[in-house]
Amino acid sequence: MTTTHLELTGVDIEFPTPSGPFKALDNVNLKIKKGEYISLIGHSGCGKSTVLNIVAGLYQATKGGVLLDGKEVNEPGPERAVVFQNHSLLPWLTAYENVELAVNQVFKGKKSKAEMKAWIEHNLELVHMTHAMHKRPDEISGGMKQRVGIARALAMEPKVLLMDEPFGALDALTRAHLQDSLMEIQNELNNTVIMITHDVDEAVLLSDRIVMMTNGPEATVGEILEIDLPRPRNRIELADDPQYNHYRAAVLSFLYEKQRKPEEGGAAKPAKEKKLAQDVQDTPEIAAVSAEETTESADKVKAA
Amino acid sequence: MSHSSTNLFSPVLAIFQSENPGAALLNFVKQLVMPVIGILVFLLIWDIGAKNIHTSLGTFPGPVQVYEQTIGLIDEHQAERQKEQAFYERQEKRNAKKLAKNPDAKVKIRPYTGKPTFFDQIGTSLVTVLAGFVLASLIAIPAGIMIGLNQPLYSALNPLIQLFKPVSPLAWLPLVTMVVSALYVSKDPMFAKSFITSLVTVSLCCLWPTLLNTAVGVSAISKDLQNVSQVLRLSFMTHVIKIVLPSSIPMMFTGLRLSLGIAWMVLIAAEMLAQNPGLGKFVWDEFQNGSSNSLGRIMVAVLVIGLIGFMLDRIMLLIQKKVSWDKTAVLR
Numbered sequence: 086m087t088t089t090h091l092e093l094t095g096v097d098i099e100f101p102t103p104s105g106p107f108k109a110l111d112n113v114n115l116k117i118k119k120g121e122y123i124s125l126i127g128h129s130g131c132g133k134s135t136v137l138n139i140v141a142g143l144y145q146a147t148k149g150g151v152l153l154d155g156k157e158v159n160e161p162g163p164e165r166a167v168v169f170q171n172h173s174l175l176p177w178l179t180a181y182e183n184v185e186l187a188v189n190q191v192f193k194g195k196k197s198k199a200e201m202k203a204w205i206e207h208n209l210e211l212v213h214m215t216h217a218m219h220k221r222p223d224e225i226s227g228g229m230k231q232r233v234g235i236a237r238a239l240a241m242e243p244k245v246l247l248m249d250e251p252f253g254a255l256d257a258l259t260r261a262h263l264q265d266s267l268m269e270i271q272n273e274l275n276n277t278v279i280m281i282t283h284d285v286d287e288a289v290l291l292s293d294r295i296v297m298m299t300n301g302p303e304a305t306v307g308e309i310l311e312i313d314l315p316r317p318r319n320r321i322e323l324a325d326d327p328q329y330n331h332y333r334a335a336v337l338s339f340l341y342e343k344q345r346k347p348e349e350g351g352a353a354k355p356a357k358e359k360k361l362a363q364d365v366q367d368t369p370e371i372a373a374v375s376a377e378e379t380t381e382s383a384d385k386v387k388a389a
Numbered sequence: 390m391s392h393s394s395t396n397l398f399s400p401v402l403a404i405f406q407s408e409n410p411g412a413a414l415l416n417f418v419k420q421l422v423m424p425v426i427g428i429l430v431f432l433l434i435w436d437i438g439a440k441n442i443h444t445s446l447g448t449f450p451g452p453v454q455v456y457e458q459t460i461g462l463i464d465e466h467q468a469e470r471q472k473e474q475a476f477y478e479r480q481e482k483r484n485a486k487k488l489a490k491n492p493d494a495k496v497k498i499r500p501y502t503g504k505p506t507f508f509d510q511i512g513t514s515l516v517t518v519l520a521g522f523v524l525a526s527l528i529a530i531p532a533g534i535m536i537g538l539n540q541p542l543y544s545a546l547n548p549l550i551q552l553f554k555p556v557s558p559l560a561w562l563p564l565v566t567m568v569v570s571a572l573y574v575s576k577d578p579m580f581a582k583s584f585i586t587s588l589v590t591v592s593l594c595c596l597w598p599t600l601l602n603t604a605v606g607v608s609a610i611s612k613d614l615q616n617v618s619q620v621l622r623l624s625f626m627t628h629v630i631k632i633v634l635p636s637s638i639p640m641m642f643t644g645l646r647l648s649l650g651i652a653w654m655v656l657i658a659a660e661m662l663a664q665n666p667g668l669g670k671f672v673w674d675e676f677q678n679g680s681s682n683s684l685g686r687i688m689v690a691v692l693v694i695g696l697i698g699f700m701l702d703r704i705m706l707l708i709q710k711k712v713s714w715d716k717t718a719v720l721r
Contacts, residue, residue, distance in 0.1 A: 143616055161619040173613040177635040177714030186631060190621045223715070241621075 090119040090277055091140070091245055095149030098135060109135050111303035112149070115296060117245075120275045124288040126336060127298030127307075128344065133281045136298075137247050140279060141167050153244060163191045166243035170250040172230040174222045180233040181218040184208060187237045208240040209233070211270050228259035232266070239270070248280040252287065261320065264290060272317055285340070289332045290320055297339045307344060310335055450685035455692070458685035466506040473501045507671060507686075511693065514656060514667035517584060518701075521591030522652045526645060528592070529599035533641070534633060536600070537607025554597040558590050558655040562663055565589045583665035587656060590663075594655040598647035606640025607633055635714055642709040649705055653698045668694060 096113040099106040109132045117123055125133045138144040140151055142161040151158040153165070166187075174183045184205045192201055209218045212232040222230050231251060238246055251267075252260040264287060271278070271291075282288050288295045292312050299307040312332055314323065323329040432452050439451035450458070477498070484496040505513070536543045569586045580588075610633060618628050660669025672690050675683040710720055 141616075141620065143619060161616075162622055163620060165620070167616070167620050169613055169616065171613060173611075173617050175614065175617070175632065175635070178631075187621055190623065190627075221714070 088118070089116045090121075090154065091115075091117040091279075092152045093136070093140070093149070094152070096136070096139060096146045096151070097148035098132075098139065098144060099147045108303050109301055110139075110146075111305050113305050115306060117277060117279070119277055122271065122278045122291060122293045123280070124292040124295045125279065125281045125298060126283070126285070126288050126295055126340070127304070128300055128340065129283070131298045131301045132304040133298055134249055137167075137249050137279060137281055140245065141165050141247050163187065163241040164244045166238035166241040166246055168231075168234050168238045168246070168248040168251045170253050172222070172227075172234040174230055174233055174237070176222050179219045179221050180209065180214055180225070180229075180236075181205060183222075183233060184237045184240050188240050191241045205240060208236040211239060211273075212236045212266060226259075228255050228263060231255065231263060235263075235267070235270075239274070239276075244277065246276045246278045248278065250281050250283065253283060260284075260287070265320070267291065268316075268318065285333055285336045286320075288336060289314075289329060290318060290323065295332075295336060297336065297344075300344050308339055310339075444684065446679055446684050447681045450688045454685040455688045458682060458689050461682070462507040462686065462689060466508045469503055469506045472503060476501050476503075505666060507690070510666065510668050510671040511697070514660065514669070515697070517587045517660075517665075517667060518591060518649075518652050518656045520584075521588045521656065522595060522649050524588060525592040525596035525648060525652070526599055529596040529644070529648070530603055530641065533600045533603025533644075534607050534629060534637075537604040537637070538629075538633065540608075543604060543608070550597060550601065553593075554601075556594070558594045558659050559662055561590050561593050562586070562659055565593070566663060581666075583663065586663055587659050587665045587667065590659045591652045591656050595648040595652035598651065599641070599644035602640045602644025602647070603637060606637030606644075609640070610636050638712060638714070642705070642712070646702055646705045646709075649701050650698065653694075653701060657694060 093113055093115040096110055097108065098110045099108045101107075113136060115123075125136060127133050135144060139146050140158065142158050142165065145159065158165070174180075175186070178186065185201075188196075188201050188205050192204070196204060206215065206218070209215050212235050214229060214232050214236060217225050217229060222233070225233075231254075235248075235251065238248075252263050255263065268291065280288075280291065289312060295310040295312060297307045297310065298304050310332060314326070314329060314332075436451045436453075439449040439454075442449035480498055484498070487494045487496055536546055566586050569582055569589060573582060573585055614632055614636065618632050623631065656667065657669040657672070659665065660667035661673045662669075664670055664673070668690055672687050675686045675690070706720060713720065
């Protein structure tokens with residue numbers, strides 16, 4: 086378990102623009118072990134999604150590169166399955182057929198028809214979607230769509246599961262449900278996961294390590310925080326846990342003190358800032374405890 | 390209640406089921422009674438207007454004359470059918486006699502060569518328009534997909550498409566006629582030359598809307614779905630069948646319906662000018678004939694052409710509703 090599974094080395098990326106190349110990422114280095122759950126957190130526009138897209142193979146790094154099990158990544162493939170922010174299910178296929186498309190693609194010739202059917206149903210069961218598996222995306226809720234998106238990614242049996250703000254578009258309660266489901270699945274499968282998030286609680290609750298990124302352009306890895314909390318984790322117990330709150334405070338302090346967005350940048354994206362501040366204040370409602378620490382971190386935000 | 394306005398009875402049911410019969414009744418009036426009033430007013434204006442237009446072929450036909458001519462055309466058609474049947478019966482009797490005298494005699498059934506009636510012409514026109522439309526679609530849909538998927542190809546072909554799109558069928562017709570005469574030579578042709586000429590002209594004029602709309606639909610596929618396709622490493626064919634085709638279906642059908650409408654208009658003009666069999670020829674023949682009935686018969690043809698065009702569009706709409714995956718979309 087100490088060997089590196091996925092490795093990003095000196096990754097730079099430049100996008101051509103009419104006014105010259107725009108350097109979005111500068112020298113990103115990251116080593117991920119097998120079965121590790123990594124969160125990427127940072128302000129919007131810092132290139133988190135770009136990192137994910139490079140690992141997925143959808144973007145090519147200008148300099149440096151990505152190694153997965155010692156092999157270079159230079160094109161997309163099902164061994165690096167992606168859960169997209171807005172589910173990206175094919176709207177003309179049912180939940181079952183959406184998963185089936187992926188399973189056919191990955192296991193054609195390796196599994197029999199009956200085995201494939203069982204595998205599709207097994208994955209839909211993992212995300213608790215068996216009851217609606219023959220419904221099309223427009224007939225199910227946003228949270229259910231995202232569950233199917235996760236089932237589709239899991240069904241590819243990926244070496245790395247990439248999640249681009251998987252719960253970003255969902256309301257707080259649905260998000261909490263899905264996070265719990267994801268932890269449950271993770272207990273069973275122990276996948277290697279890279280997840281992008283804006284949500285500090287989500288990052289601390291789910292991750293083994295939180296990778297905090299500096300502001301773009303020329304963004305890079307700022308700090309890496311090890312989350313040494315025992316699993317399985319319970320959000321209600323953790324809400325009162327000093328260690329948990331210490332981790333939260335560390336991430337908040339990185340985001341709002343060390344990497345505070347400059348005024349003009351902040352003005353451009355006020356909604357995101359507000360949302361994060363809102364998260365801090367919303368915590369007592371979700372967890373029903375730990376008012377003290379929360380106020381403390383909220384104060385920090387105000388001070389910053 | 391159902392949102393579909395195609396169901397004629399839903400507003401009637403709504404009156405009885407609704408908690409607010411007054412509003413439902415008003416809705417019913419709007420949905421059914423207003424169109425009827427529109428038609429009645431039109432008939433009235435037509436009748437009054439027609440009486441005051443005097444042409445060299447007599448008074449312009451009003452609704453009553455048109456109705457009489459419709460009956461006349463139906464009678465003519467039935468009379469022609471009886472003649473045809475009698476013609477074949479005579480032949481069969483003659484052949485039977487021949488065979489009775491000499492069992493080895495060679496017998497022949499000669500085809501009936503009577504004048505095509507109005508309804509025969511409708512049939513010819515429908516077959517031609519559908520053949521031309523199908524040919525155009527078979528070219529336009531794959532071509533549209535290729536162009537939509539390939540930006541350089543689109544840039545290369547766009548000027549040509551824009552150039553040929555507005556060309557009138559009448560401009561193509563002489564060229565098509567000459568080319569068909571030159572290239573389509575066979576002793577025992579499967580189709581008449583006039584049919585091929587009409588078909589090619591119709592196809593040339595009606596393939597553009599399908600081509601362009603398919604190309605636009607294909608190039609507008611969301612980036613997310615393209616990413617999904619890439620992550621799954623779908624092969625080109627699977628990508629086209631599973632992702633490109635379904636997501637461009639709405640735009641494709643917009644194009645197909647425009648194409649079919651154009652095909653129908655073009656066909657009538659082409660038949661008229663080229664003397665190809667069909668409704669266009671019927672109109673032209675009646676015009677040349679110049680009897681006192683001619684204007685009435687032409688008016689019947691005008692209404693039938695309109696009605697068929699409308700029905701063709703409704704059929705396309707039904708197919709679209711059947712094929713469309715987005716059952717919530719409002720299609721009209």
